[in-house]
Amino acid sequence: MKVSLAQLQRGQKGIIQDFNIDLIPLKLLEMGCLPGNEVQLLQTAPFGDPLYLTINDCHLAIRLETASIIEVEISKENQL
Incomplete structure (x- = not known):
């Protein structure tokens, strides 16, 4: 199931599928925020931003705004 990174629940894992490279900060790309890499939501700030x-x-x-443009596929073992 594909969702945006902003829609993951705490503890859920997903595989990054797609995003608009022009809207993603270079620093995130350098840290491994690339298609095919696994991502896990550890915690959300009290008002929901940042993740x-x-x-x-x-x-x-x-930021939540950035997370909303990153498409992930939820790992099968973590689907709710």
Whole structure:
């Protein structure tokens, strides 16, 4: 099931599928936010922004606005 990264629930894992490369900061690309890599939502800030993630064993926080344009496919073992 494909959803945006912003729609993941805490603890869910997914595989990055697609995004508009022109809208993603270069720093995220350098840290492994690329199609085919696994991402897991670890925590959400109290007001829902930013999201705290792990991508390829790197921990990072990204804005909800950025997360909403990254398409992921939820891992089968984590589907709700």
